[in-house]
Amino acid sequence: MTSRNRKAVIGTDEFIKGIWRENPVFVQVLGMCPVLAVSNTAINALAMGLATAFVMLMSNTLVSTLRNFIPKQVRIATYILIIATFVTIVDYAIEAISLDLHKSLGAFISLIVVNCLILGRAEAFASKHRVRHAVLDALGMGIGFTLALLCLGGVRELLGDGALFGVAVFPDGFEPWIVMILPSGGFFTLAAWLLLINHMQQRKEAKTGRVQEVPR
Amino acid sequence: MNEQTLWSVFVNAALVNNFVLAYFLGICPFLGVSAKIGTATRMGGAVMFVMLVSSVCAYAIHHLLILIGVPFLELIAFIAVIASTVQLVEMFIKKMSPTLFRALGIFLPLITTNCAILGLALFQTNRGYGLLQAIVYALGAGAGFTLALVLMAGIREKLELATMPDVVTGTASALIVAGILSLTFMGFAGLGA
Numbered sequence: 487m488t489s490r491n492r493k494a495v496i497g498t499d500e501f502i503k504g505i506w507r508e509n510p511v512f513v514q515v516l517g518m519c520p521v522l523a524v525s526n527t528a529i530n531a532l533a534m535g536l537a538t539a540f541v542m543l544m545s546n547t548l549v550s551t552l553r554n555f556i557p558k559q560v561r562i563a564t565y566i567l568i569i570a571t572f573v574t575i576v577d578y579a580i581e582a583i584s585l586d587l588h589k590s591l592g593a594f595i596s597l598i599v600v601n602c603l604i605l606g607r608a609e610a611f612a613s614k615h616r617v618r619h620a621v622l623d624a625l626g627m628g629i630g631f632t633l634a635l636l637c638l639g640g641v642r643e644l645l646g647d648g649a650l651f652g653v654a655v656f657p658d659g660f661e662p663w664i665v666m667i668l669p670s671g672g673f674f675t676l677a678a679w680l681l682l683i684n685h686m687q688q689r690k691e692a693k694t695g696r697v698q699e700v701p702r
Numbered sequence: 703m704n705e706q707t708l709w710s711v712f713v714n715a716a717l718v719n720n721f722v723l724a725y726f727l728g729i730c731p732f733l734g735v736s737a738k739i740g741t742a743t744r745m746g747g748a749v750m751f752v753m754l755v756s757s758v759c760a761y762a763i764h765h766l767l768i769l770i771g772v773p774f775l776e777l778i779a780f781i782a783v784i785a786s787t788v789q790l791v792e793m794f795i796k797k798m799s800p801t802l803f804r805a806l807g808i809f810l811p812l813i814t815t816n817c818a819i820l821g822l823a824l825f826q827t828n829r830g831y832g833l834l835q836a837i838v839y840a841l842g843a844g845a846g847f848t849l850a851l852v853l854m855a856g857i858r859e860k861l862e863l864a865t866m867p868d869v870v871t872g873t874a875s876a877l878i879v880a881g882i883l884s885l886t887f888m889g890f891a892g893l894g895a
Contacts, residue, residue, distance in 0.1 A: 522729065523726040
């Protein structure tokens with residue numbers, strides 16, 4: 487393999503790993519608060535996922551650009567300030583685009599600041615890698631996060647409201663499962679997805695006969 | 703200005719809209735530190751204390767920033783103040799009571815990234831609580847957080863003894879327990895209205 491080829495492979499890997507192998511929600515179980523809180527409808531979940539992905543992309547880029555200038559002792563505080571700046575931008579942008587969406591997401595847009603996933607990526611990846619890789623990493627993690635949120639939001643809206651993205655899916659006779667819209671539905675749906683993924687992982691291990699390392 | 707009575711603010715924050723089980727704030731420590739009742743209680747105490755201090759600070763900052771005319775700096779100011787409050791509290795406790803400091807251990811610095819604290823500051827500003835209401839709100843939220851954490855730890859200590867299939871162990875079982883707890887807390891709805 488030529489060196490250019492290998493570089494390309496590394497780049498794609500940074501991108502792919504966030505979507506499936508190290509999926510932030512299902513595998514790393516990070517950033518749970520927004521995942522559970524705003525996944526009651528698919529559209530909320532999508533908006534939250536995109537907002538988080540944008541903040542992560544921008545903060546990863548900036549942190550990686552400034553990685554040689556930020557003193558070690560105050561790095562966490564600096565990262566949090568960088569993240570808070572972009573979250574403020576997103577907050578005002580969403581308010582300008584759609585007031586309804588801003589109302590239904592509420593304080594959870596501001597709470598992106600304390601999403602441990604974003605700070606985790608800044609500290610564990612962006613502060614140690616080149617800008618190009620940090621951007622790919624943020625894109626992969628962002629897409630993985632958004633997909634996971636959509637998985638939850640889709641199931642909850644489908645069962646709790648009989649609709650998907652606000653469009654009725656089931657015939658009139660469908661009795662909606664109210665519990666899915668309630669907070670406890672979030673816990674149950676996430677637990678169900680985790681069970682499914684654990685089960686698939688175990689079956690794969692049994693088939694290949696080797697234990698796969700799950701990054702925690 | 704919000705006209706809720708102090709009692710209803712407290713009940714609302716602690717039971718009806720419990721921070722962990724209804725608002726999903728502070729899920730990370732809820733799942734992480736809820737294995738033993740002892741650690742859960744201490745963590746709850748530490749969070750409650752930081753909530754109280756940062757709630758008062760958030761009230762002051764909100765009014766100060768409006769006075770200067772830069773409300774868009776609110777989020778940045780809140781997070782900076784919470785981080786430094788945690789640091790100050792840590793140094794203060796270390797100086798005043800080394801025993802308590804050792805007991806709290808790693809939990810104090812971890813509180814900075816606890817979304818329940820920032821959530822509290824944001825909610826109290828959104829609802830326009832007065833100073834006294836804000837303090838009671840912080841107390842209620844802290845009590846609710848501790849209650850949820852201790853209940854969860856109690857259940858998980860018992861679960862340790864049960865035999866469960868491999869697939870369910872770990873986060874998945876904790877989430878199912880949390881879901882059932884959250885369902886029971888629905889029973890408080892309407893209490894503080």
